[in-house]
Amino acid sequence: MPKLALALPRNTMSRIGVILAAACAALIVLLSALQITGLGGNLHFRILAFLILPALLVLGLVLAGVGWWLERIARRKAAQRSGSATPLPVVDLNHAATRGALLLLLLCGGAMVIILAGAGYQGIQVLESVQFCSQACHLQMQPEASAHDRSPHANVACVECHVGPGFGAWVDSKINGLKEMAEVATNSYPRPIPTPVRQLRPARVVCEQCHWPAAFVGDRLIVHTHYSEDETNTPKKTVLMLHVGGQAGKINSGIHWHVARGVRIRFLADPSRESIYTVELTTPEGSQKVYQTQAVPPVDAEWRTMDCIDCHNRPTHIFRSPAQEVDAALLDGRIDTSLTFIKREAMRVLQAQYPSQEQARTAISRDIADFYRTNYPELAAARASAVTEAGAALGEIWSNNVFPQMKVTWNTHPDHLGHDDQSPGCLRCHDNKHVTAAAEKIGRKCELCHNVVAEDEVAPEALKALE
Ligand code: HEC
Ligand code: HEC
Ligand code: HEC
Ligand code: HEC
Ligand code: HEC
Structure with missing residues (x-):
């Protein structure tokens, strides 16, 4: 009579698996246990403990199962050849050994x-962590991280903005992650990483979790x-009243x-979104306007609904x-404004090219240091620490x-918040x-967006009143 023990695998593959x-x-x-006691909490440790080992564990279980299944097929064939039936194991709970095995x-x-x-739970936490996003692919994420x-x-996790809502988006992002890891392994990832990003979480969903549209209203005084680039690095102020x-x-x-509620703007742009060809505006009342340029859009131009990140x-x-x-x-004191010509020299050294950071x-x-030693030796001696800083x-x-x-340099990532x-x-x-068919334009009058209260003035009147 076949006992339960007989059903247990005896083949090598299953044993290795187990x-x-x-x-x-x-x-x-x-x-x-080590992690709970506070030892070994770093990223590589957690990748090993919660991603690699569980994957190997599952592999072991699969091996055991496959081995057992192959063994059953072999047994069935042997039984057919000898003409006997292949009975299923009988589980007799009256046997102490069977009870024990079960x-x-x-x-x-x-x-x-x-x-x-x-x-698995811990593994998901690892995959969602800022360290994983920025360190696992250290080199190519370095500029962004x-x-x-x-x-x-800084306290908002990468996945908050980068992974869309819902299980589908999560799976998508992990599949994408695997693709990226393969690119890292084969050193074939794009440099720089292309922008704009297409799988971003919808901005309205992300940003409005923390920024409530009704809460940022009114005008804002901006002082730049x-x-x-003169000898004394003369500071000049630009003052704007920005109509936020x-x-x-x-x-x-x-x-x-x-x-705002009910306003919908769609636009047709080239993939970099630097050139915009057609703009379609739907007002809360439901009326529509289409503004068009003379330029011919490229074949890969795409439509997009405007949101926060435009x-x-x-x-x-x-x-x-x-x-x-x-x-x-210069404004926050990291560079001393009393260093002669420091703005001009700073611009010069920053725009030069260097092979590595x-x-x-x-x-x-x-x-x-050389500049001051050669041209202003007294200053260099008297303000040695300011020069070093x-x-x-x-x-x-x-x-x-x-x-x-990563081939990221000045102006690889232009900012659209202004001009x-x-x-x-x-x-x-x-x-x-x-322009619309009725010759209405998307306005560019300065006052539409801001009053330029002062532009590059040494002592703007407007600020005196506030002092
Ligand atoms: C507050 C939201 C937010 C967070 C948090 C965030 N990102 Fe982004 N990320 C963006 C936006 C917005 C873009 C640019 C999208 C565009 O221009 O279309 C972007 C672009 C990128 C790009 C493409 C290259 C580029 O600079 O445009 C990479 C790579 C990237 N992010 C990685 C990361 C990593 C790694 C983290 C975490 C360390 C992170 N992001 C956290 C919003 C975010
Ligand atoms: C998890 C919360 C959170 C999310 C999500 C978030 N932010 Fe913020 N945001 C903050 C906090 C906190 C600050 C800092 C506020 C401060 O310094 O006064 C901030 C600051 C800002 C500022 C002002 C920066 C400045 O220099 O004054 C802007 C603009 C902004 N966020 C836009 C966005 C946009 C756009 C998104 C969506 C892509 C977004 N935020 C998503 C929490 C968030
Ligand atoms: C048409 C362009 C545009 C769009 C679209 C836009 N913003 Fe802004 N936002 C601005 C400008 C310009 C400022 C002012 C920047 C400054 O203060 O230098 C600003 C300021 C802010 C600030 C800082 C406000 C303050 O007073 O400190 C927050 C937060 C913000 N935006 C969030 C958002 C969110 C969230 C969305 C999407 C729902 C959004 N913005 C859509 C242009 C835009
Ligand atoms: C995708 C195209 C597009 C972009 C980009 C854009 N706007 Fe607009 N904007 C429009 C359209 C369309 C209107 C409505 C037509 C008009 O009033 O001229 C408008 C209207 C406005 C208005 C008048 C709103 C009112 O009170 O009726 C202001 C202010 C404005 N935009 C500021 C900005 C600022 C600041 C930026 C950049 C941070 C910006 N826009 C970027 C399309 C755009
Ligand atoms: C569609 C909206 C819009 C229009 C039109 C516009 N500006 Fe601006 N401007 C902005 C925004 C947004 C900023 C960025 C404000 C900030 O730095 O926070 C800005 C910034 C500036 C600055 C400050 C730059 C700096 O870095 O100090 C000046 C100066 C300026 N604009 C002048 C003008 C003049 C002059 C006109 C008219 C010919 C004009 N702008 C038209 C939206 C606009």
Whole structure:
């Protein structure tokens, strides 16, 4: 009479499978215990414990199953040849040995389920973590990850913005992740990573979790300080009253009118979204206007519904121009404004090319020190630490914006929130060239968006009143 024990696999494949699964399970338990006690919490440790070992465990179980199945086929064939039937095992719970074997099987099975569920849960956490996104693909994510760490969204996880809602989007992102890992393994990933990103989570869903459209309304006073490239680095101020606007009560106005309730803007643009050809506006009342340019769109032009990231395309991965960076550093004291010609020299060293960030830091520090030693020896001696600090700050600025190994340099990622020499930004549409059949234009009057209260003035009247 066939006993339960007979049903247990006896083939090598199944044995290897069982041993592999048991070993992995034991290791997962051990590593989890280490993690709980606070030892070994780093990314590689967690990838091993919660992604690699569980995958091997599943492989072990599959091997065991396949081996058992092949063995059954072989047994059935042998039985057919000898003319006997192939009975199914009889489970007789009156036998102590059968009861023991069954209990063992249930316990092992239960333990496997618990271990796999726990490891699976932890594994998902690893896949969703900022470290995984930025370190697992360290080199190619470096520009975005380092900009993210310095942004107002440093505490928002990559997946919050990058993975769409729902299980489908999650699976999509993981399949995409596998593709990216293959690209990393074969060193064939694109440099720089193309932008705009097509699988972003819908901006309205993401951004509006934290930013409530009705909460950013009204005008905003903006003061920009630009330093001149003269001997004394003269600071000049530009003052704007920016009509940020939005949805206030029943009235939609100003810049956030584009995303106010009921307003829908669609546009046809080239894949980089730098050139916009047709704009279709639907108002809350349901009327439609189509603005068109004379230019012929390229064949790969795409339609898109305007949302937050058509203006805020750099909410997190913020790369600036050399002038913006130097002005900011002079304003917040990272670079001493009393160093003669420092703005001009800073612009010069930042725009030079260096093969790596390491070499840039060294070369920039040396170059700045040499400049003062040669041209202003007294200043160089008296303000030695200011000169050193300026060199270090400029090396840091270069390294925050230029990533030679990823072919990311100044202006690889233009910002659309405004208009400057990097990108026309708002003026991609507001250029008087987008016209309806009734000759209505998308306006480019300065006052539509802001009052320019002062432009590059040393001491603007408007600010005196506020002092
Ligand atoms: C607050 C939302 C947000 C967060 C958080 C965020 N991103 Fe992004 N990411 C964006 C947006 C928006 C873009 C640009 C989309 C566009 O221009 O179409 C982008 C673009 C990118 C790109 C494409 C290259 C580029 O610079 O345009 C990469 C790569 C990227 N992000 C990686 C990351 C990584 C890694 C993290 C976490 C360390 C992260 N992102 C966190 C919103 C976010
Ligand atoms: C998880 C919450 C969260 C999400 C999601 C989020 N933000 Fe923010 N955002 C913040 C916080 C926190 C700040 C910092 C506020 C501050 O410094 O005053 C901020 C700041 C900002 C600022 C002001 C930056 C500045 O320099 O003053 C803008 C603009 C902004 N976010 C746009 C966006 C956009 C666009 C998205 C969607 C792509 C987004 N945010 C998604 C939390 C979030
Ligand atoms: C038409 C372009 C445009 C669109 C679309 C847009 N914004 Fe803005 N937003 C701006 C500009 C311009 C500012 C002001 C920037 C500044 O202060 O320098 C701004 C400011 C903000 C601020 C900072 C407000 C403050 O007072 O500190 C937040 C937060 C913000 N936007 C979130 C969003 C969100 C969320 C969306 C999508 C629902 C969105 N924006 C859509 C152009 C836009
Ligand atoms: C995709 C095209 C597009 C882009 C990009 C765009 N706009 Fe507009 N904008 C429009 C259209 C269409 C209108 C409605 C026509 C008009 O009033 O001129 C409009 C209207 C406006 C208005 C008037 C809103 C009101 O009160 O009725 C302001 C202010 C404005 N835009 C500011 C901006 C700013 C600032 C930016 C850049 C940060 C920007 N726009 C980018 C298409 C665009
Ligand atoms: C469609 C909207 C729009 C129009 C039209 C527009 N601007 Fe602007 N402008 C902006 C936005 C948005 C910014 C960015 C504000 C900020 O830095 O936060 C800006 C910034 C500026 C700045 C500050 C630049 C700096 O870095 O200091 C100046 C100066 C300026 N605009 C002048 C003008 C003049 C002059 C006109 C008219 C010929 C004009 N703009 C038309 C939206 C517009």
